[in-house]
Amino acid sequence: MIKELIHNDEEFLAKPAEPATAEDAQVAQDLLDTMKARENCACLAANQIGSTKAVIAFCDEKDRVVVMFNPRVKAGMRPYRVEESCLSLDEPHTVTRYFTIRVAYEELVDGALVARTRRYEDFVAQAIQHAIDHCNGRLV
Numbered sequence: 001m002i003k004e005l006i007h008n009d010e011e012f013l014a015k016p017a018e019p020a021t022a023e024d025a026q027v028a029q030d031l032l033d034t035m036k037a038r039e040n041c042a043c044l045a046a047n048q049i050g051s052t053k054a055v056i057a058f059c060d061e062k063d064r065v066v067v068m069f070n071p072r073v074k075a076g077m078r079p080y081r082v083e084e085s086c087l088s089l090d091e092p093h094t095v096t097r098y099f100t101i102r103v104a105y106e107e108l109v110d111g112a113l114v115a116r117t118r119r120y121e122d123f124v125a126q127a128i129q130h131a132i133d134h135c136n137g138r139l140v
């Protein structure tokens, strides 16, 4: 289901997300639907659509929408400073991101969560870091 984005509600967005489970498949589906309904949407975290679970979606380098459960940055290389805007905030902010990251996450496969690790770089890595910050209650 396509959801409205939470906007300028810093109290809700500042709450760290709860661990997601295989029961949260609907949250993942809502994130997918909401991402696909928007143009120029690099990433979304579940709290931006009103869920408290640690689920994110982002566009990968081939423009496919990828969903991750409980993502964590395990390693980051080549930090840089960049100005970032957020769909949930009005003003852009300058943040430190890593050009290359290794992400540990879980993927829903046939109704069960499966642990994965993947390496991303450049703007896809940036989108993932932004969305993981949302899961940690951190706003840019």
Ligand SMILES: [Zn+2]
Pocket (backbone or CB within 6 Å): 085, 086, 087, 088, 130, 134
């Ligand atoms: Zn954001």
